[in-house]
Amino acid sequence: MPFQPDEDFAAAMDAGDPLRGFRERFFFPTPAERPCVYFCGHSLGLQPKTTADYLKQELRDWAELGVEGHFQARHPWMPYHRLLTEQTAELVGAMPIEVVVMNSLTVNLHLMMVSFYRPTRQRHKIIVERGAFPSDQYAIKSQILFHGFTPETSLIELTPRPGEYCLRDEDIDAVIEREGDTVALILLGGVNYATGQAFNMARITQAGHKQGCVVGFDLAHAAGNLQLHLHDWGPDFAVWCSYKYLNGGPGCIAGCFVHERHARNWELPRFAGWWGHDEKSRFAMGPEFSPMPGADGWQLSNPPIVSLAALRASMDIFHEAGIARLRAKSESLTGYLEYLLRRRESPAFSITTPPEKERRGAQLSIRIAENGRALCGRLTQQGIFGDWREPDTFRVAPVPLYNSYQDVFRFVEALAAALGLQPA
Numbered sequence: 101m102p103f104q105p106d107e108d109f110a111a112a113m114d115a116g117d118p119l120r121g122f123r124e125r126f127f128f129p130t131p132a133e134r135p136c137v138y139f140c141g142h143s144l145g146l147q148p149k150t151t152a153d154y155l156k157q158e159l160r161d162w163a164e165l166g167v168e169g170h171f172q173a174r175h176p177w178m179p180y181h182r183l184l185t186e187q188t189a190e191l192v193g194a195m196p197i198e199v200v201v202m203n204s205l206t207v208n209l210h211l212m213m214v215s216f217y218r219p220t221r222q223r224h225k226i227i228v229e230r231g232a233f234p235s236d237q238y239a240i241k242s243q244i245l246f247h248g249f250t251p252e253t254s255l256i257e258l259t260p261r262p263g264e265y266c267l268r269d270e271d272i273d274a275v276i277e278r279e280g281d282t283v284a285l286i287l288l289g290g291v292n293y294a295t296g297q298a299f300n301m302a303r304i305t306q307a308g309h310k311q312g313c314v315v316g317f318d319l320a321h322a323a324g325n326l327q328l329h330l331h332d333w334g335p336d337f338a339v340w341c342s343y344k345y346l347n348g349g350p351g352c353i354a355g356c357f358v359h360e361r362h363a364r365n366w367e368l369p370r371f372a373g374w375w376g377h378d379e380k381s382r383f384a385m386g387p388e389f390s391p392m393p394g395a396d397g398w399q400l401s402n403p404p405i406v407s408l409a410a411l412r413a414s415m416d417i418f419h420e421a422g423i424a425r426l427r428a429k430s431e432s433l434t435g436y437l438e439y440l441l442r443r444r445e446s447p448a449f450s451i452t453t454p455p456e457k458e459r460r461g462a463q464l465s466i467r468i469a470e471n472g473r474a475l476c477g478r479l480t481q482q483g484i485f486g487d488w489r490e491p492d493t494f495r496v497a498p499v500p501l502y503n504s505y506q507d508v509f510r511f512v513e514a515l516a517a518a519l520g521l522q523p524a
C-alpha cells in the first residue's frame with residue numbers, strides 16, 4: 101500500500117496491523133508525561149511484562165528446592181538451556197545441533213576465534229568492516245596479536261568508497277577475491293551497528309569459501325531483526341547478543357551458531373569446560389574432555405538460569421509473533437519512517453542507511469548536520485528515544501514487536517520540530 105503523510109494514515113495502518121497486540125506485552129519507560137516513542141530496541145530492547153514471572157518461577161524453585169532444583173524444578177536446571185534450542189534455531193534459520201545460548205557476545209566471539217581463526221604464515225589475515233563495533237575490533241586485534249601476528253599486516257578493513265557510507269557488494273567481493281589466499285577469516289557484522297547496513301551473508305560466505313577462508317558473522321544487530329538462514333547460507337560460525345532486538349534484558353546470555361559441518365569435527369581446537377563435555381559422562385568427573393557434538397560442545401560453565409529464564413520469556417513472544425511476520429512489518433515500518441523523513445528533505449539531516457530493504461534491517465542512521473548531541477538530549481527529555489553516536493549520527497530503530505506507525509509519525513514530527521524544519 102502506498103504511504104500517505106497524515107496521521108490518520110498511520111492510525112489506519114496500526115488498526116490493520118496483525119501484530120499490534122504485542123505492543124501491550126511490553127513495559128515502556130515513562131520519562132515524560134506523554135507516552136514515549138522508544139526507537140532504541142537496537143541498543144536495549146524493552147522488558148516483556150511476562151519476564152518477571154519467568155524469573156520468579158526459578159527463584160521460587162531455588163528457595164523451595166535448593167540443589168534439588170537441578171532435577172526437580174518445574175523446568176529442571178540441568179537441561180534448562182535446551183528449552184531455548186528449538187526457538188533459537190528457528191529464529192536464526194539453523195538446525196538445533198547448530199545453536200546454543202551461552203556466555204556473552206564478546207566471550208563467544210573469542211571462543212569461536214579460538215576454534216576458527218587458525219592463522220598460518222601464508223594465511224593469517226582477517227577481513228572486517230571498517231568501523232566495526234569496538235568490542236569486535238578489540239577482540240579481533242587481540243586474537244591477531246595472540247597468534248604472534250600484527251594488525252598492521254594481518255587486518256584488512258573493508259572501507260566504503262570516498263563520499264559513501266556503506267559498502268558495495270562488488271567491492272567486498274573484489275577484496276575477498278584479491279586477498280583470498282592470505283585470508284584466514286572473514287568476520288563481518290550481519291548488520292553494521294553504525295550505518296544500519298545489512299550485508300549479503302550468503303554471497304559473502306560463498307565468496308569466502310571459494311577462496312578457502314573461514315567465514316563468521318556477528319549478528320548482534322541482525323538476530324531478531326532480519327530473517328536469517330544460517331544453515332543454508334553456510335557460514336562456519338556466528339554469534340549474537342540477546343539484549344538488543346531480542347529483549348532478554350541488560351547483559352542477557354548470548355547466542356552462538358556453529359555450522360553442522362563442524363558438529364563432529366573433534367580435531368578443531370577449542371577452549372573446553374565441563375558443560376561442553378558429553379552430558380552422558382559429564383558427572384563421571386573424568387579427566388579427559390570429550391565434547392558434545394554441535395554447538396553445545398563449546399559451552400564452558402553451567403549457565404545462569406535466571407538469565408536463561410528472562411530469555412525464554414522473550415523467545416516465547418518471538419515464537420508466537422514469528423520472525424517472518426515481524427520482518428514483513430519491519431520493512432514496512434522502516435519504509436514509512438524513511439518516507440516521512442524524505443518528505444522533510446533538508447540540509448539539516450541525511451539518511452546514511454541504504455534505501456534498499458534487502459540492505460538494511462529496522463534501523464535508520466540519520467546524520468545530523470549541526471548540534472546533534474544536544475538535539476538528541478532534548479528529544480530524550482520529551483520521551484523520544486534514539487541513540488546518539490559521535491560525531492554526528494542519530495540511530496533509530498522502529499521495532500516491529502512493539503513500535504507502531506503512529507510512533508513513527510510522532511518521531512518524525514518531533515525530529516522536524518527539533519531541527520526547526522518547516523511543516524511538510
Ligand SMILES: *Cc1c(COP(=O)(O)O)cnc(C)c1O
Pocket residue numbers: 204205206207233235236289293318320321341
Ligand atoms: C552490542 C554489540 C556488542 C556488545 O558486546 P557484549 O559482549 O555483549 O558486551 C559487540 N559487538 C557488536 C557488533 C555489538 O553490536
